[in-house]
Amino acid sequence: MGNSKAEKSLLPERAVVGQRIIVEGLAVSVMSGLESIIFKRGTEPGMQNEFIRGRAKDISIQIPNMPGTVEVTGRYAACSAVRPEDQLQGTIEIVEA
Incomplete structure (x- = not known):
């Protein structure tokens, strides 16, 4: 469903x-089946x-409000047409306002 490298750098x-x-x-289009976004920092619960x-x-x-390096992943419907390697995933450095 597109270039994997481009999709992972969203x-x-x-x-x-x-x-x-x-x-x-x-990976986030209306037809992607994206249901929610999960933010997870280290070993803390997402x-x-x-x-x-x-x-x-x-x-x-x-x-x-989760300062630090945070892993972000999309949660998709079971019938999503987006391949797992193309789904929303990545890391963001979150800083305080």
Whole structure:
């Protein structure tokens, strides 16, 4: 469902607590089956975060209060057409406002 390298780099390298970021691409499109976003820092339990769909191929995510290096992954419907290697995943460095 697209170039894997491009799909995996949808997230910014750095974001500020409370900031809204826009994520665009096939991995987050209206037809992707994306259900929620999970933020996980180290060994702490992950935190589910909702998103707002702006257009057919983008979403808006509010950055949670989790300063540090955070792993971000998308949770998809079981019938998603997006291959696992193309799903939303990456790391963001979150800094305090």
